Amino acid sequence: MTLADLTPEQWLKRLVAAHDEERKGLELMNAYYEGRQPLSYMAPELLNELQDRMRQVVINWPELIVDSLEERLDIEGFRYADSETTAEDLWQIWQANDLDEGSQQGHVDALALGRAYAIVGTNDEDDDMPLVTVESALQVHAEQDPRTRRLLAAVKRWEEPCLGAAATKMATLYLPNSRHVFALDKGAWAEQRDEGDEHGLGQLPVEMIANRPRLAGPLGRSELKTVIPLSDAACKIATDMMLSAEYHAMPRRWAxxxxxxxxxxxxxxxxxxxxxxxxxxxxxxxxxxxxxxxxEAQLTNFHETINALARLVAALTGLPPHFLGLATANPPSADAIRSSEARLVKRAERRQRAFGGAWERVMRLALLVRDGEVAPSARSLETVWRDPSTPTYAQKADAVVKLHSAGILPTEQAWEDLGYSAEQRRRMREMQHSALERAMGGDLAAGYGPKPQPDLLPSGEDAAEPAPATAGAVAAGPGRGE
Incomplete structure (x- = not known):
């Protein structure tokens, strides 16, 4: 029997079994990100003796590693292949589904757990606006075609609370042409036939946002895999330091x-x-x-050990040393700080490339749900990301102005490089177009601000009439030739 011959019930059992097998590892990664990892490297005899008198000191480097990357992954819009401006219709879908916040949550889960998912469907409240939700790998699992590497089927599981009774376990099975809803009843999955539908899209309405997938390896890899042993060691050393502070660092007397x-x-x-x-x-x-x-005992040996572990974490993850509290006697210069962030910026750019492809496929799914087809221009869709580096605004503005003045950079791209959002760029285009129409209509002051009022001028000065705009200034429009 091939995969194409599986019934919905068989697909559900297959996906649930695979999800249960990997869920323990996902929950462990989630615990490390949230700082709830178990204490490691501690002698069992010591744990039994101290029991509840000792509390673990958590140095949550896993959260720092994930958040430092995620903070540099901001989507600013999407662009069609044949357009110089961002796609307004796709940005409307993005905003209507609160994907500014949802994408950040998806990126955090993808970095911490190895992958996240996005599910696209119809919106019961608005037929013209597709529904896009971002899902955690703790609830969603999908199977990949080994030949095309496209997703064949996916399941989402959750629990619905019931008043006065145990929560009902539910599951939604997604197939290329249908959606099926199941409820767990007396240990067996029973299909809720009145809640499913035949959408007939011809492809799975689920997309995976994978972090560092391998060609022959897992579907995604957590950023925490490498640093978990070092994080466990740091937590153990910090806990030992607190025990030593209690029993050895404080002066103790004898009689x-x-x-x-x-x-x-x-x-x-x-x-x-x-x-x-x-x-x-x-x-x-x-x-x-x-x-x-x-x-009394000195605790410097603990400090040096934690600093040594922090240096290893910085080397493995590309985090700048000052992110991990490794300060030097002399404050670093601005250029030195930017140089130390070079690896982190490059890692963020790699994630933008990988995550961008997933979000482009999500937007094409949204167009398919809304229009029933995907326009050829959307097949070369591009995700617009915010610059992951950290230059000062003055430095960036100076570089953009120079490129724009030399004719290398068009105005729209200059706005984008300066970090203006899609909505801000739309408003700026409207203001620029309005000023141009006024200038073409004979209003030579269209590119100027309001005339100053006499009572707002310094004492003893008269309000000066604005100089007439030159032909070059009118042709340049607002911001040019003033």
Whole structure:
């Protein structure tokens, strides 16, 4: 039997079994990202003795690694192959589905868990606007065609709460031409035939956002795989440091010739633990009692070990040393900081290329759901990303102005490079077009601001009439020839 011959029930069992097999690893990666990982490298005898008296110190480098990359992955729009401006219709779909926030959540899950998913369908509230949702790999699993590497089928599982009863386990199976909804009833999946549909798209309405997929390996790889042993070691060292601070770093005193009754107040009540162990002054009238103090331990060995682990993390992940708290005696220059971020910027650019292809396929699915077909211009769709590097605004503006003045960079691309959003660029085009129409209609002051009022001028000055616009200024439009 081939995959094409499988029934919906057989597809569901196959996908659920595969998802259950990988879910334990996904939950472990999720725990590391959220700082809930188990304590490692600690002797079991010590754990049994301390029990609830010891709490793990978590140095959450996994969260830092994921967030440092995700913070540089901002989508600004999409562009058709035959257009110089961003695709307004696709940006409307993006905004209507709150994908500004959803894409960020999807990128976090893809980096932390190895992959995330996007599901496209019809919108019950608006037939002209497709519904696009971003899903976690903890709930969604898909199978890939080994020949074409396209997704063949996918399942999403969740639990619906019920009043006064246990939550109902639900599953939606997505196939190239149909959607099926199942509920788990007495240990068996039962199809809810009134909730499914035959969409007839001819392709799966699910797209995978994979992080660092391999040709013959898994569908996606977590950014945390490499640093988990180092993160465990750092948490262990930090926990040991706190234990040493409790028992060795604080000056501890000893006494000979004294009994427990000597450590009591005037009414004979025994002193508390802090007064007994960390009290500043011990006094006893018995001349045979002797007091002393143990030399306290230094914690610098723990500091040096954590710093050594941080350097290894920086080397493996491309994070700048100052991200991990590795400061030098002399503050680094701006050029040195940008140089230290070079690997991180390149890693972000690689993720933009990979994630961009997935988002382009999602947008083509949205067009297919909305129009029933995909226009040829959308087959060469391009994702517009914000620059992942961190130059100052003045540096970027200076470079863009020079390129624009030399005629190398068109105005639309200059706006995009300066970081203006798609909506801001649309408004700027409208303002520029309005100013040009006014200038063509004879309003030579179209490129100028409002005339200053006399009462707003400095004392003793008269309002000056604006100089008439030259022909060059009118032809250049706003922002040119002023």
């Amino acid at each position: 000979t010739g004294a009994s427990r009754d000597d450590f009591a107040d005037e009414q004979g009540n025994p002193l508390g633990a802090f007064s007994s162990l960390a009290g500043r002054l011990w006094v006893n009238e018995d001349p045979n009692v002797k007091y002393g103090q143990f030399t």
